[in-house]
Amino acid sequence: MTNKELVESLIYTKPEGLTSAVTHYCPGCTHGIAHRLLAEVIDEMGVREETIGIAPVGCAVFAYDYFNMDFAEAAHGRAPAMATGLKRVSPDKVVFTYQGDGDLASIGAGEILHAAGRGENITVIFINNAIYGMTGGQMAPTTLPGQRTTSTPLGRDVEMHGFPLRMCEILSQLDGAVYVVRRSLHNVANIRKAKKAIRQAFEVQRQGLGFSMVELLSSCPTNWGMSAAEALNWIEEHMLPAYPLGDYKVSPAISKHGGN
């Protein structure tokens, strides 16, 4: 016999993987969405007690106060180096870095390249919002050609400032990288796909397969000078063509995890 009587049940609430802190992120900033997804995945996998996150320098510098799990804080760009050490001395832990595009692709370009090249068994969550958020909206390596920032007030001129770096495309060339994908946080359907990719990246690490990275196209409404909703549209219109979503590296060793 099945019980068809209706009961009011809880469908969603703030995940336990987040602390009760109110974040300092600006209203509508997708850093918050990325935090939520990570916490949900870690809760669903039941690995909160075994997880160590590494916070970057950038707007996510206080991430250690927002995640309800062990966290370390790295010097600017050095999170992959710190993750390397932590994972090597504690191979049973789930170790992830959380890095912005300034942190990962400019000052930390060397660290991320070599961590991927060495095939470190760590997971990198890469927040690409095409700008330096924390310091007031300067050009990042990921800033789009023509995009206005406080250090490119007339728009990024590729003759003068060079071209954007596409980190998934670059890192996927390295033999040590086994799971390298780009997703976006600009709408509900894509947020759901982003969560699945984060789960997959953690499963790759749990199976000991090597370096995994999920790049998330993100918004910075404050420094882009837009409302939160306009910023999500801007991701769709301007970032998606420059940073195509997709799976850049899925090593054949990766067996699809069940469910979710």
Place this chain on the structure above:
Amino acid sequence: MAKGRIVVNELYCKGCELCTSVCPKDLIQIAVDRFTPKGYHPAELVDPEGACTGCAICSIICPDAAITVYRWVPADKVKIKV
């Protein structure tokens, strides 16, 4: 049609309006008559006809995990995951 409701935690809500833009039934509004402890106008469910289905789409876009979602479901199916 399933029935549901949401509760916005005003400690966390920053009034970013993303939830108001994604609700398929257009049931979420910004309460301009009051402020949260942080000084934002919070989002609130305005649903006099009980049209909320508890679809949880608003909670998926909320950057501050401010939205709790409930849905009336058959007792033998209470373990629903978003």
